[in-house]
Structures are given as structure tokens and as C-alpha cells.
Amino acid sequence: MSREQPWEWSSLHRAVWILAWMYTGAAGAVTPTGVTKVSRVTGATPAGEFLPNPNQTHANHEVYGTDLGIVWDKGGGEVFVLFGDTFGAGWCGNGGCGTGWRSNVLARSSDTNLADGLTFSSMVQDYARHAKEVLPSKKVNNDEITVIPTAGVTVGSRHFIHYMSIHHWGEAGRWYTNYSGLAYSDDNGQTWVKHANARWWNNASWTNNFQMAALVKNGGFVYLYGTPNGRYGNVHLARVPEGALLDINAYRYWDGNGWAVSQAASQPVAIGIAGELSVSYNAALGRFLMTYLNEHRQAAVMRDAGTPVGPWSGEKILALGSQFPGLYNAFIHPWGSTATSLYFVMSQWTPYNTFLMRATLVADADGDNLLSEPGFESQSATPVTAPWYPVGNAGVDRNVGQARTGQDNGFVRYDSGWNALKQSVVVQPHTDYTLRGWVRTSANNTTGYFGARGPGNGPILGERAFASLPAYTEQVVTFNSGPNAIVEVYGGLWATEDTWLQLDDVSLKRGTNLVAHAGFEQQASASATSPWYADGNAGIDRGAGFARTGANNAWARGTQGWHAIKQEAAVTPHTRYTLKGWVRTSGAHNDGYFGARLPRGGPILSEVHYTQPLSGYTQLSVSFDSGANHSVELFAGLWASGTDTYIQVDDVTLTRD
Template identity: 30%
Template sequence: MRTKLIAAIAAIGLAYRCRKEFTPVDKIAHGLSPSLAPIDVHDTMSVSPTGTTTIIARQLGVPITGEGLFLPNGNTNTTWGLSETDMNIMFETDNHEIASVFGDNFRTSDGNNRLDWKSNAMAFSSDRDLRDGMTYSSFVAQGSGIQELIDVDPGETTKIPTAAISIDGRMYIHYMAVLNDWNEPSGTPNDNDEWTLSYGEIAYSDDYGQNWIKSGTKWAATSNFAQAAYLKDANYLYMFGTQHGRHGKVYLARVLQSDVLVKSSYRYYTGNGNSSSTSTTDWSANEADARPVTPNETSEFSVAYSTRYKRYFMMYLSIPRRAIVFRDAKDVTGPWSEEKVIAENVINGQTNWSYAAYFHPWSMGGDDLYFVVSHTNPKWSVFMYHTKIGQKRFNMVSEGDFEEFPSEAIGYQTQWKVPNSVSAAGYNSPTGCKLANSTSSPVEVAVQTIAVKKNTTYKVTAMAKASTTVTGMYFGIRRADGTFDDYAPSLNTNWQKISRNVTTGNNTSVDVRAVLFGAPGVDVTIDNVTMEPL
């Protein structure tokens, strides 16, 4: 359990603020809709939250007076000896139930003292009406309480599940073996977003979760697959991965479903630029060849495939934004869309350190998206959320309109690097990104790093204007190898659209950027920055 978070909330919570309110439970008028007809989402479009995100239910723990949430499982401290839990990964079993795997579980005697710690646990549900949360039908039990699935080895703090799936009657859990009581490694910020691992490993069960065997299939403590998220198709198990803590990028590997425990059979995505996951040239047997599919700081995360939209979904806590964000992609290898905020950290006016967002597998066929999120305040527990989703324009640039925090500084909790710029009136909007230039040297207006495929063409666009006629602003990309693909449009005092088709060369990441050269005394403002595949 992340025992240091409570202290961190008081110190950091004042920096968070709410951008949209959560609908009270009594106004909910939705359910788990039946699977809807598939939609062929055009390449220029994306899937995005379209409605108000709602917290529906407290899934576990002790009821809190006045909280106003459904309690589908009542007081689980009384019934199952489970008062607090860390996170909740869900997957569909071969018996067509939902299995929930939990990390770090406690019973309490008086609401404060933690007793009977279990590093991990599992429950089952067949509940398809999620309007009042998800009801568990049973737990993997030991006596009158929950059973620990995978025991902790000497010298370790805990074994936390990070991914789980069922294939041909066998269940698999990918877990991280945590060291040093969740303490940050030496030399890293004391922000509770780093921890030290011994390794990541797969455990499996052949008796529906009752007994688990450590397989010996491991990834190193510093591997980009030390934490994982699972997804399967007809042939492969896809393993998305990230490093220990919450500052890593997302990588991708795959293995035939018959070879999940054969580490030498895993192939790692290299980003060579072929069109889709069906290509064999994009996959290497060498883990060191793996290249990120998203470049942003990613925490515990989940992935899913929407049969409604024929797109892949990803969700996680964004550390720069301190919010739960959602991304989507046409192919499992990407390109992945911008980060779209799906849930805030301030709920009903109260700071709530939220993390560990996981999709409910049975909401992938409609427009009602259900997912669980873990909270630390006032007690660690798991909560069921709901939102509506629909189509919007596809964009690989996060916060391209600079509108996320209109009353904050332009660089507040953003993926943009804007050390020289300030907020200004945008294009038909309150906020754009303005550089008041005072030097003849090159000065960056705004820069954002994007994960791309090698040798691929993308289109970058923006709206731009200047305080006078100027041809010294360059717009385009800087490749990871230091080369550029940009141009210098002629700007004046009127807003105009600027656009360029750019190629990535032998690179898997680029910086989308606007930079001003040799124009002291000139102001330049940009807005509505986009990047999309051609």
C-alpha cells in the first residue's frame, strides 16, 4: 500500500483544481447498454468522453456517512475482512464472469488500525447492471476472509498485480515485486511516483484462481515491462509495458497465446513504420529494440478494444496533469491520440488522489463507458465510474487548444514545453500560446514530444498570427535524431491556418514545435495545434 500518500495529499492537493463537476448519483439514467452496431471511425476521427463523468459506487470497504454513493457489496470489512484495497484489475474469465484482482488489502478493527494484510486477492462478478456499481458474487476465500493469491518472498514488500487475463482455461497475472516499503529510489523526487522493484513476473492458475504458481517468467526491475497491461486477439497476447513508478513511457510486446510463459517467444514492437500490428518486420526478439508507442509519463494503466468503435482504448493517471486520461488508436501499435481528461482529482470539492484506472470489459460494446479508479482519500478503496463516449477529431497533440487550465499559467500541468510563452487570447477561444520575443536568437514558442512510426508521413497544423508581418517563425517537427522538417509561413496580424506534411525518417519520436528566429520585438501567438496521420 502506498502509505505515504496521505501526507502527500495535504501538501500537493492545493495545486489541483476541478475543471468539471461530477453528476450526483440520483441523476444517473443509464445502464450497461447492449452491444451497439459497430461504427467505422474514419482515420481523421477519434473517440472521446462526451458527457459528464460520474462516480457511481464505492466497490469495497466501510461505508462513509454522507458519501452518497451506491454500496453494491455493503460493508466488506464485515463480510470479507476487506476494509482497504489498492487497485482493481478486471478481466473476463472463460466462464463468462468478471474477475477482479486486487493489490494490498487490509481489514480494520476500529476504522484505523490495519490488520490481516493480504498482498493480493480476487473476486468474481456476473453483474451486468452497473448503474449501482458491480456486485461481487464470491471471493477466492480462506476461512471467513479473503485469500492471498501469490505469497510475498523474503526481502520484498508486496506483490502487486498489474495485468491479468484468461486464455484457454488458464488465468495469468503479471505482478510487480516491490521492495523498500514503496520508498523512492535514491536521487528521485519524493513525490510517491517512484518505487523500487525486484522484478516483474507472471503467475498462473489452472483451477479458476484458487491456487497460483509463480512461473519464473520474469522481466528485470528496470525493464520497460516491469508493469504491464494485457490485451488479446485471436492469436496473440499483447503486453503493453512501462517501467517501475509513474514516469515511464508505454512499450508493446506480443506472444502467441500458446507461449505466454516462454519468455524467448516474446517479440517487442520496434516502430519501424509498417502499417499495422500484422506486420512481422516491426517485431524484434530483443527487448532492447522496443520503442515507445506513447511518449508521456504513464502510471498504472489499462487497455481494451471497443467493438463499437473498432478502436483500442488506453487509460491511466497522467502525472503532469494529475488527472485520469483516455487515449485511443485504430491499431494496437498506434498512432495513439492525444490525452483526453476523463476524470479529475477534485471530486465534489474535495481533493482525491486518484490512480489505477481500469476498464470494465463488458462496456466495450456501447457508448456507456464504465471503469474503476482507486482513491486514497479519505480511505484507500476502489470506485466505479461512468461516462459517455463518442467521436471527435483525431489529434496526436495533447491540449492543442491550450484550454485545459484557462486561468493558470500556460505551462501548468501540461505536456507542452513553453518556458518562454504566456497565455493570450486564442483563435475564437479564451486561450492561445503567445511568445513576446525580445531577442534575435532562436526562441521556442511551444514544443511537445509525440510518439510516431518510422518513415511515416503526418500532417501538422495550427492557427497562428503575429504582431506585425514576419517570416521568421518556423513550424513543423524536430526529429529525435536532431534533423528538422519545418517551414516559415508568412504571418501577419490576422489569424491564419498554417500546415505542413512532415516525414519522420528513421525516428520513433518527434517534437512538434513552433520557433521564432531573428525577430526581436515581435509577438507570435499559436492555437489549435494538431498532428494526424495521412
């Protein structure tokens, strides 16, 4: 593809955390540390390099220079390893250029011992000792200069590649695509068909959110995490039933609270700057891991989450460009994920080849913090503040003895105007959050503020004012995200003379209720809309005077059959939850149910059966274990048998026990 230190727990703390995870089955957040090169994957060994090089691809497959190294389990005891633009004996030796050009090549591997490197069992070839271009491209600039793979997945015996058709290259880190699409193979990867309709077409402004992808199978779905072309976009999400991967109309897009038919409704699940995305489920941890290049931080970073939709943790440094110059991806090996280890394939622009890497995973006690770089500890240089961004005059105090904890802290200082540090973060709309941070200021400060607002300096959602703080003092702000899927958190001050503040140990955490639109107040029509859905005849009473609290409530009503209001909620596997809601019924009611089940009509996890009329709102409660599942369906409904019968529902909560 042509483009140009976290803290660590003591051994005792780590052992205690791992034991706690083993006995509770809870999914524990982790952070990577100690990344090392294990082996060279492609290319010839240059003078002075002493890494294992088991594949010798220059001699065995005419692969002298290549990149990416996307890995997925293909079944049959093998993985596929998929590479991008590839050059042969005429490779220029510096980046992606030269002769023997193929837009992509594909290897197979059955190697389960990654500690000594990643060995291929074969490569797809078009003739002896020559790796084949598996997805052809026109190779015409400003038309289709190349076709680059971005992800792969196998469903049954059919293999799929997600790829992008590149119209032209831009400046470093930027390129522009015609579309992204899916290709499939039914012969073990030897030949591939680009499906004519399974495509996400780019728009005139080159901003479609699904031009690059990561693919993950989970719970009968394939989850497609998408970014725009280039390396500077947010991460969006779609999903599709496993058997409908090539049906573009079967995809549903995460809208911040639920799954929408329209791609235009999609909202991000993680803030970029995201390039060369990889997502994998770590079964040993019970958590999803996401890696990508953040150009602004010149680092490969990792996020983790207990469910496919998140909430995703803040970014954690995986590998720094200062350690590995020119790095630009980290594709997770699905067989290399344990509770303590992460193996991934990384590219470096010079020498334009790929390497197997290993990182150690350690417990992250603050894993539910949604902010990246909360303590400013991995800032590579004082002028560099990403993922925090300055307004006015702001930056990082590096190891100058001013931090509350660790060695670094943020600062704001100037003699006029508004000056602040801010960070954007994905949130769930209409959800409660708590923002915390520690602040101290100069004695002359009179107008400091710590809070959250809508994106792009939008409306203030919640903030705390402070004057002089001679010692670090915790500031706490609670707010509701309102209609926003992204918010900005900030700490700053208004100055009229030389005034400063210092900021450290900032956190943003979601409230405990996992139900979206819990009181139905954000439902905009009489028909149930995402994240609520109707089974049979159900909808929303808007301002009709039937609500328990607020203006709105849900209802289900009929004379025959099953009628219900339902919502899919993301949960952590093997975890206890309590579901509560307030219900009242018509006098004719005699067969109602309130509970949780697996999605798409799956088995009931727990429910309460109410057979008597409830003339006033009555709170119902059920507890259940999520089992091996990452999502459950919450429902309140009734069976009607010949008589007009209804229920009304309000103020639903789902909390982790």
C-alpha cells in the same frame, strides 16, 4: 499501491455520427465526457457519502482499504476484480497503511448491470470472511516490500496475473521493482503459481520498459503493453501467441515498424507520463481504448486506436484530480464498453478505496490527430502546460479572448532568446506526416518557426518560418519521420525585444501509405529485416542497380517451392484497402502472386496471380476487405518448379479506400 472539460458535440451531430458508424462499420474515434461515480466498490461507507456500496468488503472480507481494481473476463459468466495492497480492521484510514496487510486480493463478479454498481459474487478467501493474499511477498524493504498486480487475462481455462515485485518505494509516483512476472491459476483463482521463467528483470538503472502492464487478447495473440516502474514512462508493446504466454522467448517486441525478437529493439506506441495502465478492446466501436494516470496533468486520460499498435490518438481527459482528489488509475471493465459508455474502476488515495465510474463516449471528428491537447482547452491552470512543455517563457491564455476556437490557446512571449511550446509524440519511423497549426504574432516578430524535429532537440525534420502574422494563419509542414520513433513538434520564436506568438488548433496526422519501408531504402543489409520478412529465399538488393526508384529493392528467388517477401500491416476491421506494388521477373517466371492474407499463413483475402514474365517493372494492384482483422500479411512471391526463377519488388503501398 502506496503512492500518493473536453468539447462535446451537439445531440444531432452525435446521432449522425453513430448512424454513419452503424451503416459503414468503420471504427469511429471517441472522446470521454461526463464522468460520474456510480458506486463504491470496496471499503465502508463514510458519513456523508450516499453512493451504493453493494459489497461491504470491510464486514464481509476484512477489506477496509485497498486500491487498483483490475478487471478482466475470466469466462464462465464472471470477471475477476484484482486489488493491490489491502488492509484490514487496523487500517490507518488515510492511504495505504495499517495492519491486516495483504499485498493483493481477488474478487469474482457476475454482475452485468453496472448502472447500479459492481457487485461481487465471491472473493478468494483463506478463511471465512477474510480475503486471501493470492500472490505472497517477502514484505522486506530494499528486498521485496510487496508484490502488486498490474494486469490479468484468461486463455482457455487458465488464468494469468501480471505482477511486479517491488524492491522499495520512492517519492510520490515513483517506485522501484526487482522484476515483473506472470503467475497462473488452474483452479478458478483459488491458488496461483509464480512462474519462475516468465519474468522481465529490471536493470541497474530501474528503466526496463515492461515492469507494469496491460494485457489484451486479439487475433490469437496476447498483447502486453508495458511501462517502467512508477508513473513517468512511455508505453511499449509486446505480443505472444495465446498458447505461449509463459514462454518468455516467444514474445516479440514492437520496434516501430514490425515485431522484433529483442526487447532492446522495442519502441514506444504512446508517450507517457503513464501510470497504472489499462487497455481494452471496445467491440461496439471496433477500437482499442487505453487509460492511465498522467501525473503531469493530474488526470486520468484516455487514448484510442483502430489497431493494437496504433497510431494511438492524443490524450483525452477522462477524470480530473480536481474533481476526484487523489485519483490514480482507471481500469476498464470489459463488460461496460459500448458505443456510448465506458465503465472503469478508479482508486483515490484518500480514502484509499475503489469506485466504479462511468463516462459517456462521444464522437471525436479529429480522432486521427496524434497530438494531445491540440486546442489547449483542458489546461487546469495558466502555469500548467502539460502535455505541452515550455522552452523559455511560454504558457496558456485561459479564457482571455485570444483563442482561435474554444476559450484557450498557447502563447510564447519574451524579450530575448528562443521561446517555444513543444510536445513529444510517437511516430512510425520512415513515414510521412503532416503537421498543421494556427499562429498569430506581435507586429515586431521576424523569426518565428513551426515544425518538427528529432527528440531531445534533435535534427529538424521539417519547419515553416514566419514573420509578423496579425491574424491567426494556418501553418502547414510536411515531413518524413526518418529513423525516429518519437518526434517533437514546436511553435516558437527568437526574440531580441518583447515579442509574442499565440498558437491554437494544432494537429499531426500520418500519411496514407500503411506500408513501412515501402521502397526498401531503409533496409540495412542484404537480409530482409523488420518490418520485412522472408519466406524461403528472399532478401534485399542494396545499391545493385535493380531498383525501380531509389537504391534498393526486394527480391525472391529459387528453383523449387515458395519464395516471397512479406510484411504484416495493421488495419482497421471491416474496411476496404488497396494494395499496390511494382514487380518484374525473370524470363522463366510463370507462377507469381501478389496480395494480402491473414498472418501466420492464414486465408487469402485477395491476390493477383501473374503467370507471364514481367520484363520491366509493372504495377500490380489488389483490393480487399480486412474483415474482422486488425492485421494482414502483405506478400509478393513465386512458386518455382525446377528452374531458377526470381522476382524483384519495389515501391509498395497500402492505402485505405
